[in-house]
Amino acid sequence: MSLAVTLTRAQEGIAAPQVMVEVHLSGGLPCTSIVGLPEAAVREARDRVRVAIQNTAFEYPNRRVTVNLAPAELPKDGGRFDLAIALGILAASGQVPREKLDDCEFLGELALTGNLRSVSGVLPALLRARSRGRRVVVPRENAAEAALVPDVDVLVADTLADVCGWLRGAHELSMPVGIPSDGGADSGPDLADVRGQLQARRALEITAVGGHHLLLIGPPGTGKTMLAERLPGILPPMTESDALETCAILSVAGQTTDLARWRRRPFRSPHHTASAVALVGGGSYPRPGEISLAHNGVLFLDELPEFSRHVLEVLREPMESGHIMISRAARQSTFPAQFQLVGAMNPCPCGYAGDAGRRCQCTPDQIQRYRSRISGPLLDRIDLCVEVPPVPLAELGSPASGRDETSATVRERVLKARRQSLMRAGRPNAEISTRELERDCALGPAERRWFETALQRLGLSARAYHRVLRVARTIADLDGGAALLEREHLAEALQYRRL
Known part of the structure; x- marks a missing residue:
């Protein structure tokens, strides 16, 4: 069978849509064509892949090679598809087995020597692959970045030959080793x-x-x-x-x-x-x-x-x-x-x-x-x-x-006050909706009359009205989290809109 399919990921914003690399070998004059809305860097992959395969001691097929990147309507750019294209050609020509290709995705740009170079957008691709439960092979230069994503099976390789040896069962690929994190503790300006x-x-x-x-x-x-x-x-x-x-x-x-x-x-x-x-x-x-x-x-x-x-x-x-x-x-x-x-x-x-x-x-x-x-x-x-x-x-x-x-002392108060807004609405006060605002920023009758009079005198807009209430809610959270907003909370919030 002269048809093989490998999987990889494109880059679209911070999304990483799946791309199927379909490789077909047929009779006719030897040539390689890549279809599926490829940009210039992807079209140039045919030359990089051919030389990389030859320099890795494999045989490039002396046949008509058609590479289809599906879905065809998705624009594709960059060198991130090189490894998947090379493996598809080798699998279609019978030089590597197809058994491990079905549940694995491949990312990496090929050098002419067959070495793998890093690509951008590895993290979004790994996050999407994790939701599909697939294994991912990435260049070693992306290993530390790949180690950030938990619960995903990632393998790293240095060369095309390493990946082919793994597909043949000759050896195993290594797992990425992460860099110890400081856990978010800040040691910046105090x-x-x-x-x-x-x-x-x-x-x-x-x-x-x-x-x-x-x-x-x-x-x-x-x-x-x-x-x-x-x-x-x-x-x-x-x-x-x-x-x-x-x-x-x-x-x-x-x-x-x-x-x-x-x-x-x-x-x-x-x-x-x-x-x-x-x-x-x-x-x-x-x-x-x-x-x-x-x-x-x-x-x-x-x-x-x-x-x-x-x-x-x-x-x-x-x-x-x-x-x-x-x-x-x-x-x-x-x-x-x-x-x-x-x-x-x-x-x-x-x-x-x-x-x-x-x-x-x-x-x-x-x-x-x-x-x-x-x-x-x-x-x-x-x-x-x-x-x-x-x-x-x-x-x-x-x-x-x-x-x-x-900063550590202030941060403790911030964490305590932020915890109240998270328990109440699940998000910071600046992001709560208008409906949640009516629920969480209740005013007593006297406070409401005073607040409406102040808004009229200051000539504030409806947006400013809601934003003042959100700031007042934050001030109240810092003050112990009172259910009803007090006049002092409203007054302090209003003074920050003097410009």
Whole structure:
């Protein structure tokens, strides 16, 4: 029989659809054709595979070779199909047995010497193969990444000859050996390094508990970046499934994961010259952008008004939905984007409006134009806006006091408060639905009348109304988890929407 079928995985967003590699040998002039909507890198596989087979001491069939990648409507790109194509050709020509091919998937790019090279998107492929109960063979360069996925049978190989020897029963392939993880413990910047800024520290704690978005406003050198960099250190640790999803996005993007720290929350800080595609993702073959690389972590945008207005506006939808769909003529890809936005900006173009120590040189019109670079709809989606004033020099030079708590101390309070929201709704307060909001953010008659009056005076939108309630619910959780929101919880939540 001159027909053989091997299995592999394509890459589509963070999904990994199955691809059947059907190889048929027939009479006619010797040639190799690959069909099934292959891109340029896949079409070039016929030359890589032929030379790799010959250099591995196997015989390339002197017949007409037809390789079909099914399903045909799925675009296929990259060198990830090389190993499956080579094994299909060898199986169709009777040089390796077919018995182990049925329940096994193969990923890997072939060098001309027959060595296996790493490919991107291994984690999504392993997660899908696990749900099918199949064994997967991957290059050794992907071994540490493959070891992150539990309960999946993974084998690693160095060369095409190793895989063929395993199929023939000559030897066994090794299992991947993982790198010990720190379990999500954070040893990064500590909150104790920040002097003063009690209100900003309080807002950072509220942000960590509820998963809210935060905007820090203050003159240069007041500690806005320091505060933002310390947010991941007080966030609750990721679950294993969340950590795997975050690592899968990095794998699809072709970025190296620090496997010893794979359980830590990501912190992304793109420069303000970043384009919209760099921020949300895109390209001819859609790749994740910064908002997806910050999934389950923090996206920090320093000098927020310096970003292009168009770039900032593309954040509005993913901030609400938690994902981004990138549409192109030939394909659509959806990437998760459940991030916490932390922005930092100066109060005016020169940076010193409201600073008692330095005089502002900006006119009211200049300040208004500077602040209007951030649109109202985007500001409406940011839950907390906090002023970060300059810290007195005497306080900067003093040793840490009891008010300068460490990240570990704050994290304990965050975990305790977050646990209440998880028991109540199964998700952080920033993500609860409107129906859950009505259930979990009950107000007494007097508090409701006071709250409605405050909203009318401030002229807040319906979205702001719900966001203030979510922040108030988070404050109440930090205050012991009262069933009814008190006026003090509402008042503190309202003061964070002064901008």
